[in-house]
Every structure is written in C-alpha cells, then in structure tokens.
Amino acid sequence: MMTIEPAGGCPLSLDLLFDWLERMPVPEGYKSEVVGGAVCLWPQRDRHWHNTIATIEQLTGAYPRKRLKSDVRIDFPGHLNGFASDVVAMAEDAAADDEGRWCCRDIDFVAEVTSRETARNDYGPKKDAYALAGVPVYLVVDPHLGQCHLLSTPSAVRTVSTRPSPSVIRST
Template sequence: MAAVRDSAELDAMFDEIESLNLPADYRVEIIEGEIVMNPQRKVHARIIQLLTMSLADTLGRNANVLWDVRVDFPGYLNGFAPDVALVKEGAEEDDAGNHDYRDVEFVAEVVSRGSRRADYEAKLNVYAVAGVPTYLIADPKSGVVHVHHDPREGTYTDEVIYTFGSTFTLPHPKVTIDTSDWPRDRQAPRA
C-alpha cells in the first residue's frame, strides 16, 4: 500500500482554509493538491443521512461511521472528507484526532455538479490505491449507484450498478442498502 507523505503540508493548507471563515454549508477537500469546495444541498444531505442510518441499523449505533471528516489518502496532497466513511472497529486516532486511511473499510460519495469528476475519477483511483475495500458512488442526477469492490494493484476489480429504488447488499461491510426513498436531483444544469 502507498503511504501518505504530505500530511504536514495538508495540515498547513487546511489551517489556511479554516482561517478564511468560509460559509458553513460548503465542504472543503484537497484533491491532488487542489482546494475543492462544494455546497451541501438537501438531496445530497438526505442521501448521506439515509446511508448512515442503514449502516447504523446493521452495524449498531456505536459503529465508527464518519461523514465529512478529513482522512489523508495516498498520492499528492489528498486530504479528503468523504461523504460517508466506515472506520474499522477499534481503530485509533492519531494525536491530531485523524484516522489512518488504512483503517477505512467503506467510503461513499454522493455526486454533486461540482464533485462529478473527482468522485468518478480522482477519488475512484485514490480509494483503490489506498485499498479501501468498497467504494459506493451515489449519483442523484442519474439515479444510479455504483458499488466498486475488491481493489487489487490500485484498481477496483468489481463494479455493480444499481438504480435508485433498488435494494442491495454491499460486499463489505455486509449491509443492506434500500434506495427506495433516496431523492433524485432535479436541479437544472448550469447555463
């Protein structure tokens, strides 16, 4: 597995971002050295809520489920804040309160207009290189869920696609996801 070598530089970048007093309804990440800000929308938030509820229903309320919490991943300056992340039971935080990417068992990203390229390309590659067992991409615009699984040599070897309205079980963790009430993004495209 690859190592994170630039956490100190990421710390400095995030410190600078925090000093800017950005609006509370934006999520900020650093993806391949680029600062990326995306607004949180109601559809996006609702899918995150329903997904975390599914994880808690199966794994228990004390499962280490995170949302929008920074985790540094391998590659050049990758300080991600996954929409949803499941960290291994018993995983410990470092002195700064961060989790090691090697303890992340599952990640989900909900696609927004501004995150499409990152979610489908950069993050797909980084999560596979990091060895995250399962990566779910929920796309409320297309109404499709992509479940990537079984990373080998930096690439996911398995992908299953479901439509919103389906019920399916994740390969890892073994959690049943019911998307029958997941909202669709009906927002008009940018001009």
C-alpha cells in the same frame, strides 16, 4: 474549485492547506477538502444531506455510531489528498492518532454522494485514491442518474456493480 500556490517557495502540505482553510471565511453550508493539491469548496444541498444520512442509517445496523464518520478529514495516498468523505465506516480496531486523525488504511467502507460539482472527483481521483489506500468497498450514490455504483476489491481492475436505487433522490 480553486488552487492555492504558496508564496516564497514554501512547500505545500495538507496541514498547511487545511490551516489556510480554517482561517478563510468559508461560507456557511460549504464543504471543503483537498483533492490532488486543489482546494475544493462545494455547496451542500438538502438532497445531498438526505442521501448522506440515508446511507448512514443503512450502516447503523452493522456499525456502531462511533465507527461512522461524515465530513471528517482523512489523508489518502497520492499528491496532497485530504478528503472529507460523505460517509466512512472505520474498521473495528481503528483508532485516531495523537492528533485526532484517522488512518485511511483503517477504513472498511466509503460512500460519496455525487453532485454536479463533485462528480468529476468522486468518479476520478477520489476513486483512485480509495483503491490505492486499499478501501475494500466504495459506494457512489449518484442522484443525477438515480443509481448507486458499488466498487470493490481494490486493485488495478475494480469490480463495478450498478443498480437503480429507488431511495436515491433524483436531482432536477
């Protein structure tokens, strides 16, 4: 993870940070997002993709493909939070704005597949931002623990359900 400070007192914005990211030579196979103003680059691994696509496949019975998103920038409440969540299911009436961006308040469901690099954000600032945005269901797929954590009813106190998941591939 790296943090970029603008020169000359230029105020940071998510648009500025993502513009910089688009110009950077980000290596192939890396995912980028902005969490709390920090530009984060994560290597994408085969296990991660397997668990992401397995989650998407589970949702296709309840959501048409056009309402499912993966690694698409969505801005969230808090200081400079522009996430590229692993899996997002949008509400039935959700529509992108004139710039092609989706609104975090139109989200029905978010899933993040953790890795050693992303776990701190997935269980911390991203969980908090999802709650602030009113995301009704947040699923954390944790291959390292072989568990899925379901968080619902966004408020100061969140309901947590932890279940072992045989379909989650354990990391070695």
